[in-house]
Amino acid sequence: MRDDSDDPLIGRIAAELRHPVPARPDFEARVMAAVRAGPPSVPARAWTWLSEPRAVAVSPLSALALAAGVGALVIAGIWSASRSTRPGGAAGVAIEPVAAAAPSVVTFVLVDPRARSVALAGDFDGWDRSHLAMRRGASGLWTVDVPLAPGRYRYAFVVDGRRFVADPTAPPAVDDDFGQPTSVVTVSGARAAGGAL
Amino acid sequence: MRRTLLVALLLSLPNAARAQVQRLAGRVPEPARTQVAALVDSATAAGVPGDPLVNKALEGASKGADGARIVAAVRSLAARLRDARAALGASASEAELVAGAAALRAGATPAFLARLRRESPREPLVLPLAVMADLVARGVPADTAAGSVLALVRAGVRDADLVAFRQDVERDIALGAAGGAAAAVRTSATTSLNAPGLTNLPGTGTTPTPPAPRKP
Numbered sequence: 578m579r580d581d582s583d584d585p586l587i588g589r590i591a592a593e594l595r596h597p598v599p600a601r602p603d604f605e606a607r608v609m610a611a612v613r614a615g616p617p618s619v620p621a622r623a624w625t626w627l628s629e630p631r632a633v634a635v636s637p638l639s640a641l642a643l644a645a646g647v648g649a650l651v652i653a654g655i656w657s658a659s660r661s662t663r664p665g666g667a668a669g670v671a672i673e674p675v676a677a678a679a680p681s682v683v684t685f686v687l688v689d690p691r692a693r694s695v696a697l698a699g700d701f702d703g704w705d706r707s708h709l710a711m712r713r714g715a716s717g718l719w720t721v722d723v724p725l726a727p728g729r730y731r732y733a734f735v736v737d738g739r740r741f742v743a744d745p746t747a748p749p750a751v752d753d754d755f756g757q758p759t760s761v762v763t764v765s766g767a768r769a770a771g772g773a774l
Numbered sequence: 775m776r777r778t779l780l781v782a783l784l785l786s787l788p789n790a791a792r793a794q795v796q797r798l799a800g801r802v803p804e805p806a807r808t809q810v811a812a813l814v815d816s817a818t819a820a821g822v823p824g825d826p827l828v829n830k831a832l833e834g835a836s837k838g839a840d841g842a843r844i845v846a847a848v849r850s851l852a853a854r855l856r857d858a859r860a861a862l863g864a865s866a867s868e869a870e871l872v873a874g875a876a877a878l879r880a881g882a883t884p885a886f887l888a889r890l891r892r893e894s895p896r897e898p899l900v901l902p903l904a905v906m907a908d909l910v911a912r913g914v915p916a917d918t919a920a921g922s923v924l925a926l927v928r929a930g931v932r933d934a935d936l937v938a939f940r941q942d943v944e945r946d947i948a949l950g951a952a953g954g955a956a957a958a959v960r961t962s963a964t965t966s967l968n969a970p971g972l973t974n975l976p977g978t979g980t981t982p983t984p985p986a987p988r989k990p
Contacts, residue, residue, distance in 0.1 A: 700829045703797055704836035728869035729876060729904040731833070741837065748908035748944075752879040754830070754847035755837040761911075763873070763904040765933040 680724040681764050685732070687744070690717025692736045697721050699732025706735045729763045794824045802831050806841030810848050822855045823868040826875070854878045861887035862899065873903035880907040881916025886924065893927050901933045902926070905940045912944055913953035922961040929965040939964050 685697050697709040701723060711719040711734075719734075731750045734742040743749060743758030750759035795811045802810060810831045814824040830851050834844035858874030859866060861884040866874070874887050882903075890899055902923045909919035926936060939960055946956035 698836060700826070700833070703801075703829065704833040706836055726869070727898065727900055729873040729900060729907075748940075749911045750876075751907050751911040752851075752876050754850070755834050755839045755843065757837045761876075761904065761908060763901055763908075765898075765901050765937075 680726045682722050682724050683762060683764065684720060684722050685711070685734075685744070685762075687711065687719045687734045687736075687742065688717055689719060689734075689736060689742075692717065692719065694737055695719040696735045696738070697723065697732060698735050698741075700730045701725060701732070706738060725762070725764045727764045729761060731759050731761055733757065733759050794828045797828050798831055801835045802844060803835075803841055806831070806844050809841075809845045813845070813848050813852050817852045817855065820856060820859075821864070822852060822859055823871060825868065826855065826872050827852055851875060857884050858887060860884065862891050866891075867898065867900075869900045870898060870903065873900045873907070876907040877903045877920075880910035880919070882906055882920050886920045890924060890927060893924065901936050905936050908940055909943060909953070909957060912947055914943065914947075914957045915954050918954045918957050922957045925961050925965050931964060935964060 687695055689695060695711040695713075696707055697711060698704045698706050702708045709721055709723065711721040713719055731752070732744070734744065736742050741757040741759075744760035744762075747760040747762060750761050753759040795814055798807045798810060810827065814827050817827055818824045827848050830848050831844050834847055839847075854875035855871050857878055858871045862870055862874055877887065878884070886906075887903070890902060894902070906919050906923045909922065910916050914922075922939075923936075926939060931939070942960045943953075943956045946960065947953055
């Protein structure tokens with residue numbers, strides 16, 4: 578067996594390591610000042626613990642589970658954001674149902690706290706100004722549910738029995754012939770997926 | 775004399791048409807009621823549904839329009855329903871004819887309706903036609919709206935996608951975009967999602983790009 582102390586390379590390395598390391602003149606004073614200052618405060622130690630890089634050991638299974646959780650959160654966030662950007666939701670006036678070939682129940686909504694009565698008139702009820710009375714809810718929210726077969730319908734709200742008001746969130750009717758506000762709702766037919774305007 | 779004429783007209787109508795015209799009683803004043811009844815009679819004889827015509831008359835009466843204006847509106851709608859029937863074919867439903875008449879009123883051509891039917895012969899066209907009219911009502915030029923709807927139908931988009939498309943265009947317009955530009959951009963995005971390769975708009979001077987041939 579060979580004695581490493583006889584190796585000239587190891588001998589040179591050992592001699593280099595044995596050289597004294599020059600310290601700055603104030604080294605001793607700074608060490609003593611740090612000793613007299615005592616241990617760092619709890620917030621300082623917490624910050625040091627948080628900010629210092631450190632190695633974390635995670636098993637592959639735990640890493641996969643963590644990645645799946647993060648992915649699920651991102652997908653849920655994107656889905657939620659896309660839903661919240663669609664008009665006609667909770668703050669809209671016309672709620673949009675998913676329609677199929679069968680009649681769909683469409684909820685018409687108008688916010689008018691000052692109205693004494695609101696009715697719905699349109700192609701679906703012969704434009705009768707009193708047939709489809711809307712119910713008043715909290716904060717002047719007027720609603721009525723109407724079952725509609727697939728098709729395009731024109732309608733308006735009749736406020737206090739005489740004033741026609743368009744649905745502010747529905748498309749205006751391009752085919753209005755009488756100079757009064759008119760809106761449009763379209764209930765989908767039997768295409769691959771339903772939808773109402 | 776007019777009452778006699780109306781009674782004779784009612785007796786000559788089929789039961790369904792008679793029920794439609796009777797809805798006018800007490801709502802539409804004479805002589806407009808007799809004239810509307812005659813328009814309904816000739817329309818149903820030509821295969822055009824009478825219900826939308828009666829609804830139009832009732833709408834006018836409810837909104838306080840005078841008789842002449844009511845009759846003019848009903849006559850105009852009857853003509854558009856006939857054009858829609860001719861373009862969409864004998865099998866078109868009443869709902870499709872109503873939506874087609876609205877699209878024609880918005881500026882669509884009968885050729886557009888016919889092409890839409892050829893592109894989608896077995897699917898209901900109520901929603902595509904209604905979306906076309908709604909886009910025009912929001913400020914999209916009629917030819918751009920027609921081109922957008924045609925491109926979307928050709929790309930095979932579902933009704934739900936058409937609704938989302940219309941809402942996207944409306945939102946863009948509300949944020950200050952020009953109607954034509956908003957529709958063109960949204961159409962391109964929607965068609966590229968649904969059918970890669972169909973990203974250009976018919977009706978805007980470009981032709982659809984066919985998909986690249988697959989390598990064996």
